[in-house]
Amino acid sequence: MTGSATATGRPGAARFTLAALPFLLCALLLALATAQAAEIKEAPPGTVETGAPSYAMMTSESIGLESAPKDLREMPDGRILLIAGRQIALGDGVRWQVYEQAGPQITPVSAAGVDRDGTIHAATPEGVARVIFEETGQWRLEPVVSWSVPGRSDKLVLPDATMHVTAHRWLWHSLTGAIMSWRPDQPMELLGFSNTIETAFEFKGDVYVSERADGTLARLHRGRSEIVKAEGSLSAITSVEPLGNDRLLVGTYGRGLQVFDGRTVQPFDADEIFSAGERINDLCRTEQNYLAAAVDGFGVVFFREDGRTVQVLDRLSDSR
Numbered sequence: 182m183t184g185s186a187t188a189t190g191r192p193g194a195a196r197f198t199l200a201a202l203p204f205l206l207c208a209l210l211l212a213l214a215t216a217q218a219a220e221i222k223e224a225p226p227g228t229v230e231t232g233a234p235s236y237a238m239m240t241s242e243s244i245g246l247e248s249a250p251k252d253l254r255e256m257p258d259g260r261i262l263l264i265a266g267r268q269i270a271l272g273d274g275v276r277w278q279v280y281e282q283a284g285p286q287i288t289p290v291s292a293a294g295v296d297r298d299g300t301i302h303a304a305t306p307e308g309v310a311r312v313i314f315e316e317t318g319q320w321r322l323e324p325v326v327s328w329s330v331p332g333r334s335d336k337l338v339l340p341d342a343t344m345h346v347t348a349h350r351w352l353w354h355s356l357t358g359a360i361m362s363w364r365p366d367q368p369m370e371l372l373g374f375s376n377t378i379e380t381a382f383e384f385k386g387d388v389y390v391s392e393r394a395d396g397t398l399a400r401l402h403r404g405r406s407e408i409v410k411a412e413g414s415l416s417a418i419t420s421v422e423p424l425g426n427d428r429l430l431v432g433t434y435g436r437g438l439q440v441f442d443g444r445t446v447q448p449f450d451a452d453e454i455f456s457a458g459e460r461i462n463d464l465c466r467t468e469q470n471y472l473a474a475a476v477d478g479f480g481v482v483f484f485r486e487d488g489r490t491v492q493v494l495d496r497l498s499d500s501r
Contacts, residue, residue: 244270245279252344254295262301264293269301269312269320283319290322292344294351296365304342304353309363328353328361330371337361337371347383354378360390360401373401382421384429385443391418396434409444415458416446422464422472424486432461432474438488451488454479 241249252264263270266289267282293303301312310322328337345352351364362370379393388401396417399406415435422430429441435458438449460477474482480495
């Protein structure tokens with residue numbers, strides 16, 4: 182599902198676009214929040230505001246894509262980049278330009294990073310490749326670096342890779358196997374291995390990987406891992422968002438929102454909307470320092486750092 186939303190009924194409310202909502206909320210909300218955004222007035226004490234902003238829902242087909250986007254990034258000029266296999270779309274949330282991959286050899290792309298100069302680097306099974314736009318209106322991949330690192334005899338492959346942008350790294354991984362670090366100004370580095378990867382993130386200079394199957398959280402360092410916690414699959418961390426300099430707000434597979442300090446997790450005191458045990462698919466910050474969570478099977482919840490819900494955008498808001 183891809184959608185565009187403009188909050189109305191509040192002076193200068195923030196404009197945002199929701200694309201591939203369950204797992205891409207964070208990047209798109211940050212990318213399309215406008216400079217004119219003003220504070221969203223809170224619901225009265227003891228109540229939860231459920232009315233949705235005025236918005237329009239769009240499908241992948243309405244944008245011109247053959248499949249749902251698997252990744253999206255903000256370009257330096259403010260446009261949004263959508264990655265959808267052999268198609269790439271660039272747009273502002275309303276107007277989109279779709280580019281097809283040039284043949285004869287087609288390599289579907291699942292994840293990409295955007296450098297400061299707007300250069301797009303995409304993951305392939307063999308490594309990272311630069312996206313080159315041609316005069317024909319198509320794009321092709323130009324290999325840049327292999328996943329295989331010097332000193333290792335085995336060939337590393339990352340099929341259908343995912344990428345996470347952190348403060349200092351681009352982290353790349355598939356559903357299982359190697360976790361790699363690479364960006365244009367850094368060498369390729371093997372950080373470690375994991376059996377079933379839910380997500381990877383950086384905190385206080387360390388890289389962590391969350392196991393999807395058993396909920397284990399491990400700290401990675403020079404190809405080795407140190408188990409930080411192992412509390413079962415429901416505790417698996419799915420997404421993170423900083424809370425100041427020394428804490429992370431983390432979404433989980435089945436325990437709502439928690440706070441992580443680098444060693445332990447504690448409950449996050451939030452409204453009951455987060456206590457139903459639904460999976461938290463993504464977290465991000467919006468304008469005026471509010472937080473937003475994509476809750477599986479429910480929708481998007483906007484809330485404050487003290488846990489109080491400000492507004493809810495749920496499935497009933499889709500009027501198509």
